[in-house]
Amino acid sequence: GAVVSQHPSRVICKSGTSVKIECRSLDFQATTMFWYRQFPKQSLMLMATSNEGSKATYEQGVEKDKFLINHASLTLSTLTVTSAHPEDSSFYICSARVLPKTGSNYGYTFGSGTRLTVV
């Protein structure tokens, strides 16, 4: 099945530094990748949608200069948290839309998530 590999799984960084999170599609081409943020015991919140070769579409309230998304190839999308602050500490997870083998409904496959702690 379609697999998305997300790295790193955990990262601790100092305030003011930048952190890059990678999501790679291993056995399929991910034309669309979704980036989510999840606070403890809450549901996933969509941050942005990235399409290969074009600019990401950010959800309302998400700072595009703070959360840089790059989707330069069909197998790699990255999220860079720039000038990280403690309030950016959260669980970040990517998801790729998977074209169906049959039917017309897209499936979705998720990365394993990245727990970011900013100290």
Added chain:
Amino acid sequence: KNEVEQSPQNLTAQEGEFITINCSYSVGISALHWLQQHPGGGIVSLFMLSSGKKKHGRLIATINIQEKHSSLHITASHPRDSAVYICAVGNSKGKLIFGTGTRLQVFP
């Protein structure tokens, strides 16, 4: 009111019990997804439904499009089933709208 509502929010069961988690939605959908999130955070897609019923091992998912309702059933529950189960609906724009999740704990 959330566009996707799940119940119950929390569920405790004894090993072997039959479990049902419900999901109601109020928007038009292309498909409904049941997801499983383990304590480590990773999410696994269990089912994608647009009609009827699907079965995979001890898991059964049903959907009633007219009533905008879906259920996830777990037969012969086991402690390893302990996780958060999330209902999500795909809208016409290809985005997922998530329910708040049901936290399931199965005790031996």
